Amino acid sequence: MYAGYESVAANMEKLWLVRWLLLLLPLLLLSGCEGRESESNYVTCGSLVKLLNTRHNVRLHSHDVKYGSGSGQQSVTGVESADDANSYWQIRGKPARPCQRGSAIKCGQAIRITHMKTSRNLHTHHFSSPLSNNQEVSAFGENGEGDDLDVWTVQCDGIYWDRDEPVRFKHVGTEVFLSITGEQYGHPIRGQREVHGMSSPNQHSLWRTMEGVFIQPSQEPLRHDEL
Numbered sequence: 577m578y579a580g581y582e583s584v585a586a587n588m589e590k591l592w593l594v595r596w597l598l599l600l601l602p603l604l605l606l607s608g609c610e611g612r613e614s615e616s617n618y619v620t621c622g623s624l625v626k627l628l629n630t631r632h633n634v635r636l637h638s639h640d641v642k643y644g645s646g647s648g649q650q651s652v653t654g655v656e657s658a659d660d661a662n663s664y665w666q667i668r669g670k671p672a673r674p675c676q677r678g679s680a681i682k683c684g685q686a687i688r689i690t691h692m693k694t695s696r697n698l699h700t701h702h703f704s705s706p707l708s709n710n711q712e713v714s715a716f717g718e719n720g721e722g723d724d725l726d727v728w729t730v731q732c733d734g735i736y737w738d739r740d741e742p743v744r745f746k747h748v749g750t751e752v753f754l755s756i757t758g759e760q761y762g763h764p765i766r767g768q769r770e771v772h773g774m775s776s777p778n779q780h781s782l783w784r785t786m787e788g789v790f791i792q793p794s795q796e797p798l799r800h801d802e803l
Contacts, residue, residue: 619667632758637652637660643712669688695718701725707759730744754771
């Protein structure tokens with residue numbers, strides 16, 4: 577089902593984590609500062625987050641492991657571990673239309689969700705997923721740039737995406753919802769859950785932000801850039 581898989585030694589993973597912590601230190605300090613009250617509890621443009629599926633209690637995850645069927649693109653799964661560095665994703669604006677760094681993401685806003693470690697975007701298309709035969713979800717692109725099938729809208733109540741409230745992600749191009757229904761992979765990623773797109777919203781398509789670095793609104797003049 578998967579091809580070209582190489583296991584990552586534990587010590588290499590620790591080195592990677594240390595490197596990212598050092599790079600993120602200025603942002604950690606920034607996120608600890610007091611921001612504008614109106615945006616302090618919202619997910620913002622440029623934030624680096626882990627996303628938890630509330631029904632199955634697993635985090636959205638990816639890694640440099642390709643699907644052995646379907647598109648052959650980088651796989652996206654769900655994992656139970658809370659401290660896996662491959663579960664960080666950055667919230668970004670649409671291609672050629674970046675959101676303002678630190679601005680609160682609105683309900684209904686179109687975004688990209690970019691895998692931090694591989695710089696590929698959360699993506700879906702008309703391929704069948706390997707286990708459930710729903711719509712395959714992959715990570716696609718290079719250096720954060722892919723195509724128009726990388727765009728999702730945030731489905732939530734209210735005006736802005738609240739960090740503590742569950743939301744859904746609806747794919748703009750194919751209108752499916754990012755979902756997990758519990759199917760588990762075997763070797764080489766035993767126990768990880770299949771992530772796929774489903775045509776209707778349900779209890780399997782609810783997600784909540786967990787660990788992360790939430791970028792606060794800049795006090796400088798507005799610039800259309802991202803982290």
